[in-house]
Amino acid sequence: MELTKNITLGIYLPGETSIHRLDPRTKIIATTLLIILLLFIRSYEAYGVFFIFTAAIIYFAGIPPRFALCGLKPMLPVLILMWVFQLFLYSTPDAEVLFSWFIFTATDTGLHMGNMITLRVLFLFTVTTMLTLTTSIVSLTDGLESLLNPLRKIGLPSQELVMTMVIALRFVLILAEELDKIVKAQMARGVAFDRGNFIQKTRKIFPVFLPLFINAFKRAEELIVAMEARSYSGGKGRTKMKTLHMGRVDLAAGGIMILYAALMVFILFSVSPRI
């Protein structure tokens, strides 16, 4: 089970706060709105307001702050690299040179751009993490299915797509366990996965993934037969046991979101960006 314990697909923190109880559709729409707003932010003032709002949500959802940030750790090198690239590579003709070294020149606009983009990625990550922390994967898929439903009219097989997601989620763990078994079986027969150079190591991957894929296809075939036996014939004519309800909380949340979005738009237009 060594491989399986490292797989956390959308860590969900169960809770009873009003943010947990929101309809998944409300949360998905709100998150999308926040992401769109983020793409337009170009000043520290706007980020300040965004930070306060995000922090408020984290507080009301009862999420320990370290949880909201824990996922950021593996991304840190990428974030730093991005910041450095912007610092040295971005500049405008009227930019002031901060310092220069060898062929690299850092300008104040580069610094500003670096900060803006790094903050954007940071907040993008936090906002989406907030969604997965407060919404179980099942209600997420339910919400997604309901939101995508109108697109059926233009030919998007929304229910089938969501069904695929549901099945994928169920089989992630099963396949991870299977991978673990195959790796151990190969090790028992003397394969040393940690030895050799890059090419040698890469070649050892094939005898692991080949059986994994073959097994996965076999499973898929059996699953199809089992689904057919239970009268599955695509999304048409299917109903759902759980129906989603938008309540007063959702109405309030929607109101707050609209007010907040209006405030953000006002700030975006009134504070002139420096670049």
Add this chain to the structure above:
Amino acid sequence: MNPLIEAVDLSYTYRAGSGKEVQALNGINLQVNRGEILAITGQNGSGKSTLARHFNGLLTPKAGKVLVEGLSVAEKENIPEIRKIVGMVFQNPDNQLISSIVEEDIAFGPENLGLTPAVIRDRVEYALETLGLQDLRSESPNQLSEGQKQLVAIAGVIAMKPRCIVLDEPTAHLDPRGRRGVLDSILHLNREEGITTVLLTHFMNEAVHCNRMIVMDQGVIKMEGSPGEVFRRREQIISLGLDLPVAAQLARGLRSRGIEVPEDIIQTEEIIDCLCRLK
């Protein structure tokens, strides 16, 4: 009254027309009667799974016919109705559960039937209760034992309220405790809920609990009758690659040592009674 399922001169060939045909079924005549529990046994490759897959239209006959409540499985428009009548449970529970939550998985079948949310909820409650899974309703199948997973798979079929369930070696993957639990549930569904049951199995100790059994070999029904009748023909059972139930083996051994026990003992309880009376 007409039988629930009827197979007439049923034949089936895999890879037909490829030059490498495998004749899986060869002229099967069989009836599944209402309310009975029928065991189909036979060694691997004897054709029992192929036969079972005709019962709810997963396969259609290459020759002969299969009727479910008088509906032919060869007619495509009958298939949805037939799948409502006959539910099917497979060997590996992991490859038949689709949702990461037990009750959502049980709801899958009724959802496919297009029932209203309230009715689906009722059906799920009924299935959970009948199989004693209420406490596991919000668990993920990944956290359950193999036996529990198989019970969830059975619940998923029961929630569709079929008149008949066909179980294709449902206990083959399970440990003894899981096997016991699944067998008890199958017997309960048959006796208390009146669901006609077809049980495919390798385990003779499961077959002895059925009303009737057939033994298949190379696509043909070789033996048919009550478990008592079938297991009396020991030589034939062995020659078909199967074995006697433990109680029958024991009874046989005792008789060969001169201890008087009846010849038709097949169930463990019977041999225990018998031995107690000998004292």
